Amino acid sequence: MTSEGRRKQLIEATVTCIALHGLSGTTLRKVSQQAGLSLGLVNFHFATKDVLLEETLRTLAEEHRVRWKTDVMRADLDAEQKIHAIVEAQFHSRICTRKKLAVWFAFFGEARYRKFYRKITADIDEERIEVSRALFAEIAENSEMSRSPEELALALESLFDGTWLNILMYPDAFSKEAARDQVLCYLALCCPGRFMQKS
Amino acid sequence: MTSEGRRKQLIEATVTCIALHGLSGTTLRKVSQQAGLSLGLVNFHFATKDVLLEETLRTLAEEHRVRWKTDVMRADLDAEQKIHAIVEAQFHSRICTRKKLAVWFAFFGEARYRKFYRKITADIDEERIEVSRALFAEIAENSEMSRSPEELALALESLFDGTWLNILMYPDAFSKEAARDQVLCYLALCCPGRFMQKS
DNA sequence: ATTTCCACTGAACACTTGTTCAAACAATTC
DNA sequence: GAATTGTTTGAACAAGTGTTCAGTGGAAAT
Numbered sequence: 217m218t219s220e221g222r223r224k225q226l227i228e229a230t231v232t233c234i235a236l237h238g239l240s241g242t243t244l245r246k247v248s249q250q251a252g253l254s255l256g257l258v259n260f261h262f263a264t265k266d267v268l269l270e271e272t273l274r275t276l277a278e279e280h281r282v283r284w285k286t287d288v289m290r291a292d293l294d295a296e297q298k299i300h301a302i303v304e305a306q307f308h309s310r311i312c313t314r315k316k317l318a319v320w321f322a323f324f325g326e327a328r329y330r331k332f333y334r335k336i337t338a339d340i341d342e343e344r345i346e347v348s349r350a351l352f353a354e355i356a357e358n359s360e361m362s363r364s365p366e367e368l369a370l371a372l373e374s375l376f377d378g379t380w381l382n383i384l385m386y387p388d389a390f391s392k393e394a395a396r397d398q399v400l401c402y403l404a405l406c407c408p409g410r411f412m413q414k415s
Numbered sequence: 416m417t418s419e420g421r422r423k424q425l426i427e428a429t430v431t432c433i434a435l436h437g438l439s440g441t442t443l444r445k446v447s448q449q450a451g452l453s454l455g456l457v458n459f460h461f462a463t464k465d466v467l468l469e470e471t472l473r474t475l476a477e478e479h480r481v482r483w484k485t486d487v488m489r490a491d492l493d494a495e496q497k498i499h500a501i502v503e504a505q506f507h508s509r510i511c512t513r514k515k516l517a518v519w520f521a522f523f524g525e526a527r528y529r530k531f532y533r534k535i536t537a538d539i540d541e542e543r544i545e546v547s548r549a550l551f552a553e554i555a556e557n558s559e560m561s562r563s564p565e566e567l568a569l570a571l572e573s574l575f576d577g578t579w580l581n582i583l584m585y586p587d588a589f590s591k592e593a594a595r596d597q598v599l600c601y602l603a604l605c606c607p608g609r610f611m612q613k614s
Numbered sequence: 615a616t617t618t619c620c621a622c623t624g625a626a627c628a629c630t631t632g633t634t635c636a637a638a639c640a641a642t643t644c
Numbered sequence: 645g646a647a648t649t650g651t652t653t654g655a656a657c658a659a660g661t662g663t664t665c666a667g668t669g670g671a672a673a674t
Contacts, residue, residue, distance in 0.1 A: 219621080238525025240439025244662065254623045256664085261621095265662065318526060324580060325524020326437025327517060334584070363600065370581075370589075371597055378577025381523060382569075385533070390569075398570055401562065405604045418651085443632065453653045455634085460651095464632060 223261050223271070225251050230272045235318040239269070239329060270332055273323055277337045280311050281344075288347055295354040296410050299403065302348060306376050307396040317384040345369050355407055363406055371406075375399050422460050422470070424450050429471045434517040438468070438528060469531055472522055476536045479510050480543075487546055494553040495609050498602065501547060505575050506595040516583040544568050554606055562605055570605075574598050 217225070229251035233242040244265055248255045262268040287293065287301030305311060323333040352365035363371070379395035397413065404411040416424070428450035432441040443464055447454045461467035486492065486500030504510060522532040551564035562570070578594035596612065603610040 217621090222621085236526060238439075238527050240437075240525065241527060243660080245660090255662095256623055256625095257621080259663065260623095321520070322524045324584065325521045326439065327435060328437050328440060330584065362604065367597070367600075371601070374577030374581055374594075374597065375573060376577065377580045378573035378575065381576045381580065382573055385523065385529065395573075398566070398573065401566075402570070402601070405561065416651095421651090442630080444630090454632095455653055455655095456651080458633065 219261065222253075222257070226253070226258060226261060226268065227272050227275050230268060231276075231315055231319055234272070234322050235315040239322040239326065242269075244268075266332075269329070270336065272319065273332060274336050276316055276319060277340055280305065281340050283308055283311055284344065295351040296407075299348060299351050299355075300400075300411065302344065302372075303396060303399050303403075306380075306399075307392040309392065312380070312383065312392050312395075314384065314387060317380055321381065321384055341373075345373060348372060352407075355410065359408055359410070361407060368406055372399070372403075375402060418460065421452075421456070425452070425457060425460060425467065426471050426474050429467060430475075430514055430518055433471070433521050434514040438521040438525065441468075443467075465531075468528070469535060471518065472531060473535050475515055475518060476539055479504065480539050482507055482510055483543065494550040495606075498547060498550050498554075499599075499610070501543065502571075502595060502598050502602075505579075505598075506591045508591065511579070511582065511591050511594075513583065513586060516579055520580065520583055540572075544572060547571060551606075554609065558607055558609070560606060567605055571598070571602075574601060 226247065229247050230242065233246050233250055237246065244258045245255055247268070248258050258265075258268065262271065284302045284305035287305070288298050290298075293301065323329045346369075349365045349369040352361075352368045355361070356365055361368075376399070379390070379398060382390040383392065383395060400411050400413055404413070425446065428446050429441065432445050432449050436445065443457045444454055446467070447457050457464075457467065461470065483501045483504035486504070487497050489497075492500065522528045545568075548564045548568040551560075551567045554560070555564055560567075575598070578589070578597060581589040582591065582594060599610050599612055603612070
């Protein structure tokens with residue numbers, strides 16, 4: 217198998233391990249076992265364990281970024297539709313899986329890895345917040361809104377994180393769909409006449 | 416020193432360690448060092464490391480529970496004021512410290528410890544959700560609301576978690592006060608004529 | 615056919631971990 | 645003062661960690 221292929225295989229095994237055993241429980245032996253490969257191979261493709269973890273997080277972050285960015289770039293969508301697309305991306309069935317949520321919160325959970333997280337996704341997070349802030353500002357031009365675009369963008373991020381955590385902690389009580397509807401419902405309250413749901 | 420006092424001392428040291436080094440980085444040696452005591456003493460007062468971690472989380476959960484429960488029990492407050500008290504408790508300066516937030520999210524972060532969390536705080540969480548659901552139902556009797564009490568209670572929990580995470584991750588950009596105002600602003604949107612802020 | 619290169623293996627190493635336990639200490643009781 | 649009880653210490657131990665590295669295999673290049 218190609219080198220790039222092996223790397224992806226190992227990263228996938230790492231995601232599975234983190235979801236099963238947590239970051240601290242994710243040993244190189246378990247990762248190699250999960251991938252059906254030898255221990256030494258991990259260090260061959262990733263200089264160190266930290267590099268493997270960094271690459272794993274980067275993969276997830278990039279995957280998420282591509283998902284919302286493609287719709288935001290489309291010229292045929294208006295501001296409301298683009299915000300809608302960002303919300304959809306957040307709860308997309310490929311993005312919002314229990315396994316991947318477990319990885320995100322694993323990095324949130326420890327001071328040491330929180331630094332990794334900031335290093336890797338600070339730019340991406342900031343970009344998304346800035347984009348949605350601009351989109352809310354665009355919406356605000358045409359309608360009276362009770363909150364500033366800045367506040368709305370930040371509140372949206374908080375809602376994303378909070379619903380993600382609830383899906384992770386209580387998967388039986390919280391579904392992706394319910395979470396998405398919850399967020400859209402909130403946006404509908406803030407932006408009169410917008411984000412009405414069909415149902 | 417009394418046995419109970421030592422336990423508290425060790426739990427406090429554990430909180431500090433988790434905030435500094437994360438759950439996996441919290442070794443019994445570091446805890447004992449942080450407390451200025453010997454290694455063996457930790458195992459003397461807590462049979463095992465897991466017990467120490469459980470007791471640490473239980474202490475934080477109980478502290479939080481007492482904080483909102485006392486106001487909710489008061490007969491002289493109405494439903495709106497009680498919900499307000501729950502929000503205030505969530506962002507109280509004694510509850511919502513970076514150190515303690517770090518502990519909460521440390522337990523969220525790993526599958527193994529997530530089970531600890533559920534075991535210890537599932538009842539408390541459920542109780543708070545049920546209480547706020549009932550309070551929202553009371554409010555709904557007297558005014559038209561766009562969302563059910565059930566939905567509101569769950570949305571409130573999501574907002575709590577999301578804002579907590581943002582305070583932990585980006586303490587410079589998110590303050591306790593801003594988070595509280597954000598939550599109150601949301602409640603004001605959902606409950607017409609209520610939760611108006613003075614400023 | 616020989617060399618070169620790359621992917622791969624798993625034993626070995628130094629190190630850290632949670633836990634145990636014999637010994638020391640301090641306070642109280644007899 | 646002797647004995648008993650409950651704390652406290654830190655050395656010792658087995659288990660598990662990330663990383664290294666000499667060696668294997670096989671395919672492409674010479």
